Amino acid sequence: MIMTPVRRNNQEWLPSIFSDFFDNDWMVKANASTPAVNVIENETEYKVEVAAPGMTKEDFNVHLDEDNQLVISMEKKDETKDENNKYLRREFSYSKFQQSLVLPDDVEKEKISAAVNHGVLTIELPKKSKEEKAQECKVIEIQ
DSSP states (O other): OOOOEEOOOOOTTSOHHHHHHHSSHHHHHHTTTSOOEEEEEOSSEEEEEEEOTTOOGGGEEEEEOTTSEEEEEEEEEEOOOOTTSOOSSOOOEEEEEEEEEEOOTTBOGGGOEEEEETTEEEEEEEBOOHHHHHHHOOOOOOO
């Protein structure tokens, strides 16, 4: 089973003319803060990588929601204060991102781990062994 991103941004309600207006080069640049996400699979695990340069582990939140989806969120506020200067122009930096992934049935949810290294959040999702999968199969006795 492939992990599928869950799309939460639905702009189907916009008429075509508005879609054409908002779908220009300016909007692409405005959305450039959305990090790239890689999903990798091998025989023993799935791995999710989120590219977020400048982010630290404190900026991320990773959890399983009530629908058993892996939810990755990130929020970073950068507000510098300088009491000694009068601001002629002051810009604030704010980034926010959330992505949900549907987990395959063979993920060992209790062994999921995450780490941030050099601006990349890596989430390791170990797969259940063949023995563990076999134990999950419940045989129903026919009466």
